[in-house]
Amino acid sequence: MTLRLSKLPKRTPVRISATFPPEIHAALIDYAHIYEQNYGVKEKIEDLVPYIIASFLDTDNGFKKARRQLAATSKPTSRPPKDNIGNLAREGDGMN
Secondary structure, three states: OOOOOOOOOOOOOOOOOOOOOHHHHHHHHHHHHHHHHHHOOOOOHHHHHHHHHHHHHHHOHHHHHHHHHHHHHOOOOOOOOOOOHHHHHHHOOOOO
16 A cells, blocks of 8 residues: 555654644544554654645645745745755655
8 A cells, every 4th residue: 555655754753732623633543544554653643744744735836836936025034934844745755
């Protein structure tokens, strides 16, 4: 079975707090279970979520285009710092 998200790289865990609707929570539980079956490693949902979000953002072409436009029109001092969303998503895809 192939998942869009591959095995997570070694990392320092980050604690997050978020509220999800029950349907998304159930889907995340299922995703974590399928991830464990696929990679043989049990990961907490909160450890998977940042990589799932990074993968989503990295493949959202509308977001990437709007973000480039935002960065181009922002004043240098108010521009958000350059991030590594794409790198974060790719760290988990085994393509480095």
